[in-house]
Amino acid sequence: MCGIVGAIAGRDVVPVLIEGLKRLEYRGYDSAGIAVLDGQDVRRVRRTGRVSEMEAAAQAEGISAVIGIGHTRWATHGGVTEANAHPHISYGELAVVHNGIIENHDEQRERLKAAGYTFESQTDTEVIAHLIHHYQSQGADLLMAVQQAVRELIGAYAIAVVSKREPGRLIAARVGCPLLVGLGEGENFIASDVSAIIQATRKVIFLEEGDTAEVTREQVRVFDAHNGLVQRDIHVSDVSLASLELGPYRHFMQKEIHEQPRAIADTIEAVMGANAFVPELFGASAGEVLREVEGVQIIACGTSYYAGLTARYWIEAISGLPCSVEIASEYRYRKVVANPKQLVVTISQSGETLDTMEALKYAKSLGHDKTLSICNVPESAIPRASRLVYYTRAGAEIGVASTKAFTTQLVALFTLAVTLAKLQGRLSPEHEAEHLDALRRLPGSVQHALNLEPQIIGWAERFAPKQHALFLGRGVHYPIALEGALKLKEISYIHAEAYPAGELKHGPLALVDSAMPVVVIAPNDSLLEKVKSNMQEVRARGGELFVFADDDSQFGSSDGVHVIRAPRHVGVLSPVVHAIPVQLLAYHAALARGTDVDKPRNLAKSVTVE
Structure with missing residues (x-):
């Protein structure tokens, strides 16, 4: 959510900033801007809308510079206006970009107004710019001014600052929001995401909580929360430029849906290599941690939460351990009865989801030291804060609506369930x-599900004019119904709800009529006959059914009942396979409605604010 990029070099950095912002578009934003030091001036260009509009304005003004910062903003404080767009400038001397939320901005705003500062925006970020300028005006250099200012901020932030008083350095700082430094030859960079600078360097330093960084062309110095000089490890990113390009696909979401066979195969590679479910898959110390587990608490948000709901069925059925699943933003704000013998599992595609990170901190404060992160981004904050980690190897996921991250999370959670069962x-x-064989066959089964796309396109055209839809599933497939409804509303803007099919007669049946399409996840499992009964309840009220079934399910299409069959039932891993058609349905319905598939309105990829 929001994106930061900065650069200092011996060449024009404006193209670097703009290219970086384009690579951050997937995170979600509604305005963009850059600020550079051009001689003795701070020059700024901001626009609402897409980065391309800001780029055109920058080109028209002929802006070039060897140092600058850029930002894509997702509105929190203040509306989507050019005045609220970043960067924010104080007295024409100092420019700031900021991700996060400053909780005490009102208090600081009044203090700064009393000191003579005027505000041009409604944002909390302008407070940061004026506060840093205030300390610079009192004689502090830029580094010290930033360090003094951030001590007075309450909330979450990643910031980057340039000042015409000190045109040879960038200053960056972070608490609660990700920020990294990229290392080049005679040039250095900052970014909120490695994808923003991958065209320039793969060598990065991940700033830790409370860090401040001084970045010049020649060196990078990092200071910890106590302003002590520290050494942070240098990492070489494995993100590839190819993974950030569309290739032959129309949208990143389409590309990522079709990458799932490979993503799943990569994620299970370690399991297949060991030809066993061993605790070392989760870390060197996992054996001693997992053997003592008496239950599992899963904490996540959004799609990752639905992955956790699916895992609850597997964990309890396969390992016999009790499992609870909670939305991170709820868990972190309630009084929890802690059981230190529970394994706390946090799930996050980005590894930076603020609510999930804060929930993990809260769990640890209650005495939970058995912590496991399931994440797609190495070295991100949540894995670093967890004792154990399982990295899903989905590769970069650009589309806002998660697809391959979800299915690889399911695979990781299934691996956990079976490993716990073995230790129990x-x-x-x-x-x-049998479970190893099921995993081994899974990429092929997912490919078979992808081959259903032509049939699903026909369904999507029928969905395009609809305003509402209902999704039904039972047992382990109920969370897949939830995920299908979420995908449809995320990118097509069709209002969709999901229910356990057995709950239909307890209220949702009142919504069913000929204008309400009902999507049913109906694999050939032990609950199929129950699902068939629920389908009859829909047909009796004139509802139109769209059923995802298996090849050996004993029913077919009829008037008002449309059936698409997966080639075969894959047993315990059926939820992974049935996730594919609901993703394709959402994608093609959105195409038919003409919405922005990869960047749906009001949403962001990496949610680093509350």
Whole structure:
């Protein structure tokens, strides 16, 4: 949510800033801007709308510079206006970009107004610019002014600052929001996401909580929360430029849906290599941690929460351990009865989801030291704060609506369920072999589901004029119905709800009529006959059914009942396969409605604010 890029070099950095902002578009934003030091002036260009509009304005003004910062903003404080867009400038001397939310901005605003500062925006960020300028005006250099200012901020922030008083350096700082430094030859960079600078360097330093960084062309110095000089590890990013390009696809979402066979195969590679479910898959110390587990608490948001709901069925059925799943933003604000023998599992695609990170901190403060992160981004904040980690190897996910991150999370959680079962003595060698075989076959089964796309396109055209839809599932497939409804409303803007099919007669049936399409997840499992009964309830009220079934399900299409069959039932991993058609339905319905598939309105990819 929001994006930062900065650069200092011996060349014009404006193209670097603009290219970086374009690569951050996937995070979600509604305005963009850059500020550079051009001789003795701070020059700024801001526009609401897309980065391309700001780029055109920058080109028209002929802006070039060897140092600058850029930002894509997702509105929080103040509306979507050019005045609220970043960067924000104080007295024409100092420019700031900021991700996050400053909770005490009203108090600081009044203090700064009393000191003579005037405000041009409604944002909390302008407070930061004036506060830093205030300390600079009292004699502090830029580094010290930033360090003094951030001590007075309450909330979450990642900031980058340039000042015409000190045109040879960038200053960056972070608390609660991700920020990294990129290392080049005679040039250095800052960014909120490695994708913003991958065209310039792969060598990065991930700033830690409370860090401040001084960045010049020649060096980078990092200071900890106590302003002590520290050494942070240098990492070489494995993000590829190819993963950030569309290739032959129309949208990143389409590309990422079709990358799922490979993403799943990569995610299970370690399991297949070991040919066993071993605790070391989750870290060197995982054996001693997982053997003592008496239950599992899963904490996540959005799509990751639905992955957790699916995992609850697997964990309880396979390992026999009790499992609860909670939305992170709820968990972190209630009084929790802690059980230190629970394994706390946090799930986050980005590893930077603020609510999930704060929920993990809260769990640890209650005495939970058995913590596991399931994440797609190495070295991100949540894995670093967790004792154990399982990285999903989905590769960069650009589309806001998560697809391959979701299915690889499911695979990781299934691996956890079976590993726990083995450590509990509940897994026979025969069952372990069966589960290994199911995982081994899964990429092929997902590819078979992708081959249903032409049939799903026909369905999507029928969905395009609809305003509402209902999704039904039972048992382990109910969370897949939830995920299908979420995908449809995220990118097509069709209002969609999901219910356990058995709950239909307890209220939702009142919504069913000929204008309300009802999507049913109906694999050939032990609950199929129950699902068929629920489908009859829909047909009796004139509802039109769209059923995702298996090849061996004993029913077919009829008047008002449309059926698409997966080639075969894949048993316990069926939820992974049935996630594919609901993703495709949402994608093609959005195409038919002409919405912005990769950047849906009001949404952001990496949610680093409350």
